[in-house]
Amino acid sequence: MTPLVQAEQAVLGSVFLDPGQLDHLSPWLRPEHFSRPAHAALYASMLKLRADGHPATAGNCEDPIPLSWVTDTVQEAGTRTRGLTASYAHSLISACPRTTHAPVYGRMVLEGAIHRSVTQHAIRLHQAARADAVRGGVEETVRHAQILSDVLVDLAHRWGTEPRPVQPPAPDTLSSPQPQPQPVDEQVLADEEFLLGCISARPEQLLDVVGWLHPGDFADTGHQQIYRALGALHHQGEPIDQLTVLWETQRRGALSDGTLDAERVLRICDPLSLSGVAEHFGGQVVQASLVRTAAASARQVRSLADNESLAPGRLIGYALHALGPLDEVRRRLRAASGTEPAPPRTGSLSAASPPEARIDAARSRSRPHATAASTPATAAAPHTPSPDRPTRRSPS
DSSP states (O other), X not given: OOHHHHHHHHHHHHHHHOGGGHHHHTTTOOGGGOSSHHHHHHHHHHHHHHHTTOHHHHSOTTSOOOTHHHHHHHHHHHTTSSOOOXXXXXXXXXXXXXXXXXXXXXXXXXXXHHHHHHHHHHHHHXXXXXXXXXXXXXXXXXXHHHHHHHHHHHHHHHHTSOOOOOOOOOOOTTTSOOOOOOOOOHHHHHHHHHHHXXXXXXXXXXXXXXXXXXXXXXXXXXXXXXXXHHHHHHHHTOOOSHHHHHHHHHHTTTTTTTSOOHHHHHHHTOTTSOOOOHHHHHHHHHHHHHHHHHHHHHHHHHHHHTOTTSOHHHHHHHHHHHTHHHHHHHHHHHHHXXXXXXXXXXXXXXXXXXXXXXXXXXXXXXSOOOOTTTSOGGGOOSSOOOOOOOOOOOOO
16 A cells, blocks of 8 residues: 555545545545546535535534444445445544644645645646647647646645746766667658758748747757857858858758758758748648647656655656647747747848848958959068959858
């Protein structure tokens, strides 16, 4: 018998011995918080008899408890579930160490209910995310994510704590198993490649997606690096084509570490490939990102709920923190659909055009040296000038 079952027996036994304990329990302990149906039925019957004005709940606390309190409770509970007997009720009475400790036993029951409820809703969110990944769309994932968030807020209020995200301590990387990479649908990877090809062919389309599409939304790490390279070139005011993107990915180490190879970058950024609307495919990429993020958050929340050593307050705070990345992707998906403005962001993929001084500094390495013909006579150097380097074309 688990400690949770013993706590449920103790709280019911305390109410059998002292019905006045319902005054302390009824405001926050509900029948659904009990893990066993028989215990939930007994507690619900106690609440009903109390609401109906049963003599045992209306009398003085010093008066002896009438036997009808036990028999009537068992009879009422028998209408809700099967198999209850008066002998089981008496066994619950004997399982109660102290009747005055009923609120403590009740909080044990509530603690177990919080872990159980968080686990159940995390499983439902994970199942919804897997289903949406197969059939496409995000409706069920978004709905179950909101349900889990609302449940955490409600449980926090019942437990008497503030529903605020709390970052859990860093796990021990030596003892904690590393999460296995999840398989990605081929259509998702195709949408990512098509999006990058659209931006490479028409770089001005980057401004349509950069406000809400982040590199982390790409499932493939190589695609993340190409998108970062495109954003960096745009931010520096450099021209964008196959070669400049390849060079930027090389400068970022994506070729040397094996994330990408030159042939793959050139193929994705081929200007002869079919062009399309980047905003549409960007929305598809963010939708797929939301589903993956929801599945990862659900697995993390379930792992937290399975840890029985976590107090409810910490469990709720850690779970809300685990849902933070999912909430952030949901906001950006709404921005992609036009239902709310894009959140402000900074960095190399900012949608705002870079200052002219920064563009000038970024281009300084590709400008030609000054020639003697363009230098004033009074400042001309006595030696022969070196030939000019090829001039890089500036973007239109």
